[in-house]
Amino acid sequence: MQVPLVVYYLSLCVATLGVELTPKDWWEKAGFYQIYPRSFKDSDGDGIGDLNGITSKLPYLKELGVRAFWMSPINKSPMVDFGYDISDFRAIQPEYGTMQDFENLVKEAHRLNLKVIMDFVPNHSSDKHEWFIKSEARESGYEDFYVWDDGIPNPAGGRNLPPTNWLQAFRRSAWQWSENRQQYYLHQFTVEQPDLNYRNPVVVREMKDVIRFWLDKGVDGFRVDAVPFLFEVVKLQNGSYPNEPTSGLTIDPEDFDYLDHIYTQNQPETLDMVYQWRELVDQYQQENGGETRVLMTEGYTSLEILREYYVSTTTKKHGSHMPFNFGFIADLNRTSGAFDIVKVIQSWMNIVPQGHAANWVMGNHDRPRVGTRFGEERIDAMNMILLSLPGATVTYQGEEIGMTDVRISWEETVDPAACNAGEALYATKSRDPCRTPFQWDDSAMAGFTSGNRTWLPVGSNYRSINVKVEEAVTKSHLNVYKAMMKLREYKTFRHGSVKTRAYNDNVLAIVRELEDHNTYITLVNLGTKIEVLDGVGLASRLPSKMRFEVVGTSSHHIKGGVMATNDIVLLPYESFVLVAKLSHSDRLHEDICEVWLE
Ligand code: GLC
Ligand code: MG
Numbered sequence: 001m002q003v004p005l006v007v008y009y010l011s012l013c014v015a016t017l018g019v020e021l022t023p024k025d026w027w028e029k030a031g032f033y034q035i036y037p038r039s040f041k042d043s044d045g046d047g048i049g050d051l052n053g054i055t056s057k058l059p060y061l062k063e064l065g066v067r068a069f070w071m072s073p074i075n076k077s078p079m080v081d082f083g084y085d086i087s088d089f090r091a092i093q094p095e096y097g098t099m100q101d102f103e104n105l106v107k108e109a110h111r112l113n114l115k116v117i118m119d120f121v122p123n124h125s126s127d128k129h130e131w132f133i134k135s136e137a138r139e140s141g142y143e144d145f146y147v148w149d150d151g152i153p154n155p156a157g158g159r160n161l162p163p164t165n166w167l168q169a170f171r172r173s174a175w176q177w178s179e180n181r182q183q184y185y186l187h188q189f190t191v192e193q194p195d196l197n198y199r200n201p202v203v204v205r206e207m208k209d210v211i212r213f214w215l216d217k218g219v220d221g222f223r224v225d226a227v228p229f230l231f232e233v234v235k236l237q238n239g240s241y242p243n244e245p246t247s248g249l250t251i252d253p254e255d256f257d258y259l260d261h262i263y264t265q266n267q268p269e270t271l272d273m274v275y276q277w278r279e280l281v282d283q284y285q286q287e288n289g290g291e292t293r294v295l296m297t298e299g300y301t302s303l304e305i306l307r308e309y310y311v312s313t314t315t316k317k318h319g320s321h322m323p324f325n326f327g328f329i330a331d332l333n334r335t336s337g338a339f340d341i342v343k344v345i346q347s348w349m350n351i352v353p354q355g356h357a358a359n360w361v362m363g364n365h366d367r368p369r370v371g372t373r374f375g376e377e378r379i380d381a382m383n384m385i386l387l388s389l390p391g392a393t394v395t396y397q398g399e400e401i402g403m404t405d406v407r408i409s410w411e412e413t414v415d416p417a418a419c420n421a422g423e424a425l426y427a428t429k430s431r432d433p434c435r436t437p438f439q440w441d442d443s444a445m446a447g448f449t450s451g452n453r454t455w456l457p458v459g460s461n462y463r464s465i466n467v468k469v470e471e472a473v474t475k476s477h478l479n480v481y482k483a484m485m486k487l488r489e490y491k492t493f494r495h496g497s498v499k500t501r502a503y504n505d506n507v508l509a510i511v512r513e514l515e516d517h518n519t520y521i522t523l524v525n526l527g528t529k530i531e532v533l534d535g536v537g538l539a540s541r542l543p544s545k546m547r548f549e550v551v552g553t554s555s556h557h558i559k560g561g562v563m564a565t566n567d568i569v570l571l572p573y574e575s576f577v578l579v580a581k582l583s584h585s586d587r588l589h590e591d592i593c594e595v596w597l598e
Contacts, residue, residue: 021491021494021495022495024357024494024495025291025292025357026067026068026115026291026292027067027068027115027221027292027294027321027322027357027392028357028391028392029357029391029392029488029494030066030067030068030115030392030393031064031065031066031067031068031387031392031393031395031485031488032066032067032068032069032070032117032296032392032393032394032395033061033064033066033068033069033070033394033395033397034069034070034071034072034363034364034365034394034395034396034397035054035069035070035071035072035397036049036071036072036365036396036397036435037049037050037051037053037054037071037072037074037083037096038072038082038083038096038435038455039397039435039436039437039438039448039455039456040053040054040057040397040438041053041054041056041057041438041440041448042437042448042449042450042451042454043056045449045450045451046095046449046451047449047451047453047454047455048095048096048454048455049096049437049438049448050095050096050097050101051074051092051096051097051098051101051102051104051105052097052101052104052105054071054105055101055104055105055108055109058105058108058109058112058114059112060467061112061114062112062113062114063482064400064481064482064485065482065485065486065488065489066114066395066485067113067114067115068114068115068116068117068220068221068294069109069114069115069116069117070117070118070119070223070296070394071116071117071118071119072084072119072365073086073093073119073121073225074092074093074096074097074102074118074119075087075088075089075090075091075092075093075121076088076091076092076093076094077093077126078126078128078192079093080126080190080192080193080416081189081190081192081193081416082414082415082435083119084121084189084193084225085124085125085126085127085128085189085190085192085193086121086125086126086129087125087126087128087129087130088129088130089121089125089207089210089213090210090213102217103217103218106217106218106219107218110218115220115221115294116218116219116220117219117220117221117222117223117294117296118214118219118221118222118223119222119223119225120210120211120214120222120223120224120225121225121226122196122207122224122225122227122230122273123188123189123195123196123225123226123227123229123230124187124188124189124193124194124195124196124226124229125193125194125196126192126193127191127192127193127194128192131145131146131196131206132145132146132194135148135181136178136180136181136185137180137181138181141202144197144199144200145196145197145200145202145203146185146186146194146195146196146197147185147186147194147195147196147197147232148178148181148183148184148185149163149175149183149184149185149186149241150163150183150184151163151175151177151183151184152240159177160184162175162177162184163175163184163240163241164240164241164242164243164244164263165243165244165259166186166188166241166243166244166259166263166264167254167255167256167258167259168187168188168189168190168191168256169188169189169256169417170189170190170256170416170417170420170421170429171254171255171256171420171421172254172420174186174187174188174264175187176191176194186232188226188229188264189226190416190420195229195232198230198231198269198273199231199234199269204273204276208276208277208280211277211280211281212280212284215281215284215288215293219293220291220293220294221281221292221293221294221295221296221321222281222293222294222295222296223296223297223298224274224277224295224296224297224298224320225298226298226299227270227274227297227298227299227309227320228261228265228266228270228299228300228301228305229264229265229270230267230269230270230273231267231269231270231273232263232264232267233262233263233264233267241263242263244259244260244261244262244263244264245259245260245262246258246259246260247259247260265301266299266301266305271308271309271312271319274295274297274309274319274320275312275315275317275318275319277295278295278317278318278319278320278321279317281293281294281295282318292321294321294322295319295320295321295322296320296321296322296323296324296359296394297309297319297320297322297323297324298324299323299324300326300330303347303348303351304351306323306325306351307323307351307352307353309323310323310352310353310356311353311356321357322357322359322392323359324359324361324394325348325358325359325360325361326361327344327345327347327348327360328344328360328361328362328382328386329361329362329363329364329367329373331344332344332373332374333373333374334373334374334375334378336374337502337505337506337526338502338503338504338505338506338507338508338524338526339502339505341385341500341502341508342500342501342502342508345389345500345510346500348360349498352391357390357391357392358389358390358391358392359391359392359393359394360386360389360391360392360393360394361394362382362383362386362393362394362395362396362399363395363396363399363434364394364396365396365431365434365435366431366434367431367434368405368433368434369396369398369399369403369404369405369433369434370382370383370399370402371402371403371404371405372404372405372433372434376402376404377554377572377573378524378526378573379399379402379477380477380480380552380553380554380575381524381525381526381552381573381575383395383399383400383477383480383481383484384480384484384522384524384550384552384575384577385508385510385522385524387481387484387485387487387488388484388487388493388498388510388512388520388522388577389498389510390493390494390496390498390512393488395481396434397438398438398439400477400478400481400482401439401465401466401467401470401476401477401478401481402465402477402478403436403438403439403459403465404459404461404465405433405434406432406433406436406456406457406458406459406460407433408430408432408433408436408456408457410423410426412432412456412457413426413430413432414432414455414456415429415430415431415432415435417429417430417431418430418431418432432456435456436454436456436457436458436459437449437454437455437456437458437459439458439459439461439462439465439466439467440466440467440468441466441467441468441469442462442463442464442466442468442469445458446458446459446462446466447466447468465477475551475553475555476553477553480550480551480552480553483549483550483559484550484577487520487549487550487577490517490518490520491514491517492512492513492514492517492518492519492520493512493520495514496512496513496514496517497512497513497514498510498511498512499511499513499538499539501538503531503533504531505526505527506525506526506527506529506531507523507524507525507526507527507531507533507570508523508524508526509521509522509523509535509538510522511538511539513539513540516582517582518579518580518581518582519539519542519579519580520549520577520578520579520580521535521538521539521546521577521578521579521580522575522576522577523535523568523570523575523576523577523578524552524570524574524575525570525571525572525573525574525575526573527572527573528572528573529572530569530570530571530572531569531570532567532568532569532570533568533570534565534566534567534568535565535566535568535578536565536566539580542565542580543565543580543581544564544565544566545562545563545564545565546562546563546565546578546579546580547560547561547562547563547578547579547581548560548561548562548563548576548577548578548579549576549577549578549579550576550577551576551577552573552574552575552576554571554572554573554574554575555571555574555575555576556571557576563578565580
């Protein structure tokens, strides 16, 4: 009798499983992709991306190999901060589509086995939100929805001065005077983004209801915005708030970094709020079934505090599944060497609490793109480093094809962070350059829209840097990215150990090993010199020859080619993954077993 091929392979798998591997939850090993909806794909020709545009491109995400995507806000918004100023937490921004379009997007994503993560923006609303309008009018029940304060008497007479020296993220005072209410309100971002008052239990309850609303719509989790800002310190005995001390980081007194934000960020209550939201999503899963609803939290903060976001060291309460690890974004740049990268990787691995998963964020809509931050020659290297690491990875749209920041003139500038900085400083603060339309093909407007204008200009390199062109050639950033994503399905990548080693300041090796499985070694040359190294000793029991598994675009090698382990040559900016295969042939198929079994 002929044994069907699949059954044969499956039995091989079972026979060779060897050590028991702890199963991983879907998000712990997932490739996440960030969509910036305004710039992903426009379906109706108005030059602004939308939900139907996203739905039409879900097969692309599937092909990339990602498991989940998170979308920057799609809620109703006056768009002062491009969606991060929400005027109705339960409605869809009309230029992005309708609730039905959203439901369709979720349905289609789930049909493709893709998870959908919403951006949840809890710290503030838009000043056009009905809560704020009512609060400003002191309507009963809404008086304390936001953080209001009289301010301090002005010795020179006239209107009171702002309550404290606190600064907003986009320059100048975090306090705005309301003529209507004759009080100041707190806004840690733009004037049009008043901070909600989390010391008011009604606000806490309302925002939990918002979470439930979207869970009921079928979303698989939340990326939680600006978490450190949720609570401010309690007022002093004399009824006033304390001033924040200076940081010494800049001499510009209007710049957010001028102060050390000890009273406006990461208060103990902030962490507790995250633990409460975790309880909520866990409970929701218990009551409604289905897979884990995941929380990923945004916070640029110290590793010690991020550790607390995972789990409280004192109460052991669980918090964020993924406190975003911004090491690659915040602590590294084009001047960083291999030793710096190793340090960033190891310091993160050291703080991940036992039993929790690591995560790695390579880019987002707030920071310059990888090719601009590290140099275009290092795009493959950075993507290969990211995708060689254990745990969850997060890629910002366009990084897989190597899009770079687009120069935006002052006249074209729309980001409030840049507009508030003024013409002289805008370029240092602007987030517009990394938010330009996604480059799908080499047709007009890069295939982003059928219209003849776009909300931000299309990058001038779109004729060569785009999905269509990169799909068609073997060596492209996109194909390197896809090949790396395939590797991540192998058990060595899912369950294996990780070792990082800097040979010198230019050469970095990431070694992934798992007993009885193939060993994979990612090697990158960050520099302009030819590097020759001896790979013996990088992993236990390496054969004398290894094979190329994935090669970067600046490599002249091909997949399957052979390299002597003791004489590895890396050309300038070359990066590749070598595989040391197990010698016994009956294990050849083992690596892909997991893909089938899941
Ligand atoms: C987060 C977002 C950023 C936004 C800010 C205020 O940092 O990523 O884009 O401007 O919060 O909501
Ligand atoms: Mg549109």
